[in-house]
Amino acid sequence: MTQTPYDGTCGIRELLGFTITDDRITRGPAHEYSVRVDEQEYVQAAENLALHDFALAALFACEEFSGRGRYSIFSVFERKQDILILVRDVDGHAVSIAGLFPSACWYERECRDGFGITFDGAFDTRRLLLHECYPDGYHPLKKEVPNRSPEIAGDWGPEREYPFRVVNGEGVYQVPVGPVHAGIIEPGHFRFSVIGETIFNLEVRMFYKHRGIEKLAEGRLPADCLPVAEAVSGDESVANATAFCMAVEQASQIAVPGRAWYLRTILLELERIVSHLSDQAGMLVDVAFPLGANQFSVLREEIVRTSARLTGSRFMRGRIRIGGVSEDISSDTLSGLVVFLTEFRKRYRVGLKIVLSTPSVIDRFATTGIVRKSLLRPLNITGPVARASGGNSDVRVNRPYGIYDQYTPRIQPLSDGDVLARFTVKASEIMDSLDLIERLVADIPGGETCSSDAVRDGHALAVIESPRGQNLCWVRIRDGRIDRYKVRTASFCNWLAIEHAVQGNILADFPVINKSMNLSYAGTDL
Amino acid sequence: MVNALTCLIRKKVTGDSPVTDEEVEAIGRELRCSIDKVFGHSLAIRELDTGSDNATEIEINALNNPFYDVERFGISFVASPRHADVLLVTGAVTHNMALAARKTYEAMPAPRFVIAVGDDACTGGIYAGTYAVLGGADKLFPVDLKIPGNPPSPKEILAGLLALMKRAEADRNRRFF
Numbered sequence: 001m002t003q004t005p006y007d008g009t010c011g012i013r014e015l016l017g018f019t020i021t022d023d024r025i026t027r028g029p030a031h032e033y034s035v036r037v038d039e040q041e042y043v044q045a046a047e048n049l050a051l052h053d054f055a056l057a058a059l060f061a062c063e064e065f066s067g068r069g070r071y072s073i074f075s076v077f078e079r080k081q082d083i084l085i086l087v088r089d090v091d092g093h094a095v096s097i098a099g100l101f102p103s104a105c106w107y108e109r110e111c112r113d114g115f116g117i118t119f120d121g122a123f124d125t126r127r128l129l130l131h132e133c134y135p136d137g138y139h140p141l142k143k144e145v146p147n148r149s150p151e152i153a154g155d156w157g158p159e160r161e162y163p164f165r166v167v168n169g170e171g172v173y174q175v176p177v178g179p180v181h182a183g184i185i186e187p188g189h190f191r192f193s194v195i196g197e198t199i200f201n202l203e204v205r206m207f208y209k210h211r212g213i214e215k216l217a218e219g220r221l222p223a224d225c226l227p228v229a230e231a232v233s234g235d236e237s238v239a240n241a242t243a244f245c246m247a248v249e250q251a252s253q254i255a256v257p258g259r260a261w262y263l264r265t266i267l268l269e270l271e272r273i274v275s276h277l278s279d280q281a282g283m284l285v286d287v288a289f290p291l292g293a294n295q296f297s298v299l300r301e302e303i304v305r306t307s308a309r310l311t312g313s314r315f316m317r318g319r320i321r322i323g324g325v326s327e328d329i330s331s332d333t334l335s336g337l338v339v340f341l342t343e344f345r346k347r348y349r350v351g352l353k354i355v356l357s358t359p360s361v362i363d364r365f366a367t368t369g370i371v372r373k374s375l376l377r378p379l380n381i382t383g384p385v386a387r388a389s390g391g392n393s394d395v396r397v398n399r400p401y402g403i404y405d406q407y408t409p410r411i412q413p414l415s416d417g418d419v420l421a422r423f424t425v426k427a428s429e430i431m432d433s434l435d436l437i438e439r440l441v442a443d444i445p446g447g448e449t450c451s452s453d454a455v456r457d458g459h460a461l462a463v464i465e466s467p468r469g470q471n472l473c474w475v476r477i478r479d480g481r482i483d484r485y486k487v488r489t490a491s492f493c494n495w496l497a498i499e500h501a502v503q504g505n506i507l508a509d510f511p512v513i514n515k516s517m518n519l520s521y522a523g524t525d526l
Numbered sequence: 527m528v529n530a531l532t533c534l535i536r537k538k539v540t541g542d543s544p545v546t547d548e549e550v551e552a553i554g555r556e557l558r559c560s561i562d563k564v565f566g567h568s569l570a571i572r573e574l575d576t577g578s579d580n581a582t583e584i585e586i587n588a589l590n591n592p593f594y595d596v597e598r599f600g601i602s603f604v605a606s607p608r609h610a611d612v613l614l615v616t617g618a619v620t621h622n623m624a625l626a627a628r629k630t631y632e633a634m635p636a637p638r639f640v641i642a643v644g645d646d647a648c649t650g651g652i653y654a655g656t657y658a659v660l661g662g663a664d665k666l667f668p669v670d671l672k673i674p675g676n677p678p679s680p681k682e683i684l685a686g687l688l689a690l691m692k693r694a695e696a697d698r699n700r701r702f703f
Contacts, residue, residue, distance in 0.1 A: 155625070234579040
């Protein structure tokens with residue numbers, strides 16, 4: 001059991017700053033506390049939580065949840081191992097906390113687009129998910145709105161154009177980039193305000209890939225929802241599928257067999273290695289060092305082929321399922337994996353040495369794209385980006401799930417916060433994941449690989465450490481079907497960090513800064 | 527003047543690639559011949575993501591890694607649709623991307639070919655008929671070839687490109703005779 005410093009319900013009252021009756025506090029299956037509050041209490045509580053160093057990890061709405069208002073808005077606050085969820089029941093108006101928690105801005109805009117909830121006092125009321133082509137007053141996540149295309153505008157006048165922040169001044173000019181970029185990458189729009197070569201301001205506009213993942217899940221049987229969870233972001237397929245399964249398993253009180261957790265963890269760590277390797281190769285391509293990049297991309301392709309041998313899919317899709325894994329992996333295959341990884345480790349070290357002893361690479365990486373530590377909490381930045389800026393957040397350590405309490409990864413944070421620090425943190429995490437996999441294969445127990453327990457109605461929150469950082473998933477099952485599936489990937493939060501990281505850098509360094517933060521467009525746009 | 531023979535006899539400056547995949551080599555050789563005949567030695571591809579889950583991009587990107595290294599077969603990925611012969615479309619077409627996608631297609635010079643890569647681009651996949659997407663790439667512009675898969679592997683994408691080249695070759699021959 002996770003020990004909470006606020007020690008049960010009386011500590012919560014102290015944190016919130018007002019008295020509250022016991023019947024409004026509930027304890028969730030993952031030791032998180034939910035507190036039902038009204039609007040006035042909510043603002044007071046948010047102020048107190050901000051003072052107590054809590055970060056806002058997510059804010060989302062669910063329709064017809066409590067019967068006390070049309071919508072229930074969940075605000076998930078987090079501090080290390082503590083999770084506190086404030087639940088408000090509202091009818092169409094809610095108070096904004098974007099002034100207290102800057103990360104609330106995107107969440108509130110998302111709720112407004114999805115459900116039509118107005119946030120009083122919000123400083124940014126532009127649409128987020130829905131671009132110019134969607135009709136006004138259209139809110140797709142409302143239950144009464146059917147899941148089919150509304151009347152879509154093919155073209156529109158300048159009065160409908162998205163208003164970007166305008167930066168004026170002598171010598172300031174705008175560089176619009178995207179949504180279609182020059183390379184083989186996902187679409188998004190970057191509006192740079194530049195003075196000479198130097199970036200003065202960047203505004204990111206996302207959600208070009210908004211494909212309605214959350215609504216797509218609604219009404220499906222939980223087991224049929226796994227392809228949806230895997231489609232959140234291709235390179236995080238295992239992490240998002242696992243998070244979804246964890247939420248369903250917690251809501252239904254399904255116990256996952258030990259062997260299944262070992263197999264899941266092996267796949268999760270393999271996915272982390274592949275993701276970090278792609279990043280490192282990409283960063284080296286962006287500083288024009290193909291010799292180093294190719295070392296890593298060869299290793300990446302080999303590990304992807306190994307994953308395909310292990311699971312039948314290069315993205316390890318279709319293996320994670322509710323209650324465990326769909327198929328066992330034989331011990332011969334697993335020992336083959338260890339043999340491969342031993343050789344892999346040696347060659348990875350060689351590649352790393354070539355890169356880190358090349359002055360032109362270090363010159364481009366060092367002091368480029370600094371993410372300041374002071375931004376981590378206000379924007380809820382997580383993952384390797386946070387760990388390269390002096391943060392030590394890692395869900396596997398703070399709130400271990402599955403078997404991570406027995407296999408604790410080493411967090412090796414760096415404090416520089418630049419591209420070089422992110423490159424180095426990823427290198428040490430690859431080494432650490434290799435160690436973890438070896439230990440897991442050595443210790444894996446026999447037995448069942450999937451529980452046969454049935455799915456039951458309920459709701460639960462799951463938090464997981466994906467390669468990019470903290471992913472959060474909230475699932476509500478009603479009458480055996482998914483009623484609401486909320487995903488918040490690490491990229492959703494980390495995207496805002498790039499707006500700060502590029503300031504004062506030259507425009508030509510943007511690609512490498514972007515790559516070093518490894519942000520998923522698909523995982524953000526949903 | 528450089529003697530052409532010395533180029534053949536002289537030892538190569540670069541080493542051999544440590545990785546080879548016979549299947550890829552075979553597809554590549556055929557592709558090389560086809561591209562030489564139809565496109566005058568090079569084929570320029572522009573990739574366009576209209577709403578994928580990024581797995582397909584990753585596989586297309588992999589075509590440039592040393593295992594596949596498709597540039598040696600005459601294929602290059604270009605930064606602008608104005609330089610492209612082929613548009614590789616990935617993902618179902620979202621409403622938010624439809625305008626940009628249409629503009630990208632219109633910017634390509636004729637003759638132009640469109641390949642839909644992955645289930646979502648082929649038919650709309652799991653998103654077909656939902657509120658945020660228009661459907662497969664063929665809802666926006668004519669599609670010459672569909673490569674299904676979730677996502678298709680680099681080898682399958684390469685085989686798809688070969689199929690398109692063969693068809694273009696056949697079309698050209700038909701026009702000549």
